[in-house]
Amino acid sequence: MAAELSAMSQPMASAAVVDPASLESQDSGRGGVRVKAILGRHTGFAALEQSLLEMSRGASLARDSGVSDEVLFVAAGRGTLRHGDQRHGLDPEAGVLLGAGTSYELESSEQEALRVVSVRVPALDATVLPKPAEAARPVVRRLDDQVAQSATTQREFRIVADPGCGLRSATQFVGYIPTVRAPDHFHTYDEVIYVLEGDGRFHAGQTSQAVAAGSCIQLPARTVHCLENTGQGTMRVLGVFRPAGSPAEAYYPDGTPAYKPVADATAG
Numbered sequence: 424m425a426a427e428l429s430a431m432s433q434p435m436a437s438a439a440v441v442d443p444a445s446l447e448s449q450d451s452g453r454g455g456v457r458v459k460a461i462l463g464r465h466t467g468f469a470a471l472e473q474s475l476l477e478m479s480r481g482a483s484l485a486r487d488s489g490v491s492d493e494v495l496f497v498a499a500g501r502g503t504l505r506h507g508d509q510r511h512g513l514d515p516e517a518g519v520l521l522g523a524g525t526s527y528e529l530e531s532s533e534q535e536a537l538r539v540v541s542v543r544v545p546a547l548d549a550t551v552l553p554k555p556a557e558a559a560r561p562v563v564r565r566l567d568d569q570v571a572q573s574a575t576t577q578r579e580f581r582i583v584a585d586p587g588c589g590l591r592s593a594t595q596f597v598g599y600i601p602t603v604r605a606p607d608h609f610h611t612y613d614e615v616i617y618v619l620e621g622d623g624r625f626h627a628g629q630t631s632q633a634v635a636a637g638s639c640i641q642l643p644a645r646t647v648h649c650l651e652n653t654g655q656g657t658m659r660v661l662g663v664f665r666p667a668g669s670p671a672e673a674y675y676p677d678g679t680p681a682y683k684p685v686a687d688a689t690a691g
Contacts, residue, residue: 436468436613436643438627440634443475455482455531462615462641463543470613470665471593472543473639478502478531488525491543494584494595495519496661498619500537503530506561513537516566516597518583520590522559540617542663544593562588566597574598574671575682576605586667593665600658604651608673608681609644614664616640616650621658624651647676 441461448457456478463472472491478484478500495504497517504511504519505528511519513529521527523546531537562584569581584595597619607626618638625632625640627648634640634650642648652658662670673681 436466436470436641438625438630438643438646438648439466439641440625440632441466441639441641443637443639448477455479456484458484461639466641468613468615468641468643469545470643471615471641471663472545473615473617473641473663474541474543475617475639476529476537476539476541478529478537478539480531480536481533482537483528483530485526485528487527488521488523488543490523490546492523492546492591492593493521493525493541493543494590494593494663495521496540496583496595496617498538498540498617498661500535501532502535502537503532504528504561504563505530509560511561511563513539513563514565518564518566518595520562520564520584520588520595522589525559525561527561540661542593542595542615544590544663544665559589564588571599572669572671575608575673576603577601578605580670582670590667592667593663594667594670595661595663596670598660598662598670600650600652600660602652602654602657605649606675606681607647607649608675609647610642610664610673611644612664612666612668612672613644614640614642614662616642617661619659619661621652621656622654623658624653625649626651 459475502513579599582596584590
């Protein structure tokens with residue numbers, strides 16, 4: 424499956440940084456709502472589709488996950504997610520998993536605007552979708568409740584959603600990047616990134632681009648790169664990648680593993 428997923432994005436896609444402020448909003452049909460399609464097929468990246476949902480105070484938006492599993496992450500604000508007769512409160516840094524074929528409605532609070540990062544994971548075989556009545560209930564997970572884990576060069580991450588909670592073929596996580604630059608490396612998965620906090624530079628090949636809070640990055644599998652934190656504090660990024668696995672899995676350009684778990688490093 425890994426080879427098949429990589430083939431979805433590799434022929435056309437290249438690493439890219441997108442500033443959502445430069446994009447036009449789609450017509451949501453509702454006042455006070457802006458929907459921006461940031462990364463996906465229109466940028467040559469078929470593996471994942473990233474959008475930004477911005478809602479003014481008291482606004483609402485009806486959506487359907489369609490043929491894709493969908494993960495949401497509250498970047499700012501508070502609100503409510505409705506699914507049938509269920510109501511789920513949404514606080515900053517809450518993640519939501521929605522299975523394929525799920526209809527839902529987002530509502531921002533009367534006191535705060537709501538900004539949500541959506542990533543859809545297109546199905547490899549969309550011929551069979553669950554009926555609305557059979558769609559799984561949304562799973563809400565808060566970042567602060569997840570365990571911090573170690574990765575390369577003093578980096579850490581917390582997994583928000585993965586197959587363990589029902590996300591079938593992808594992993595959603597928040598990564599913590601210190602000011603120590605990691606060596607150039609690559610992953611075997613396709614990934615989309617949203618910068619939650621901090622300033623830095625994204626290096627890939629002969630290019631180097633500035634990134635800041637709100638920047639979005641598409642990263643095809645096996646692209647040698649480095650996301651460098653050039654600020655004073657920890658940079659935080661929201662990532663979603665497929666196929667599912669560990670955010671710590673990385674390789675140097677020669678194929679050598681860039682990170683070994685403590686148990687492996689001390690074995691023998």
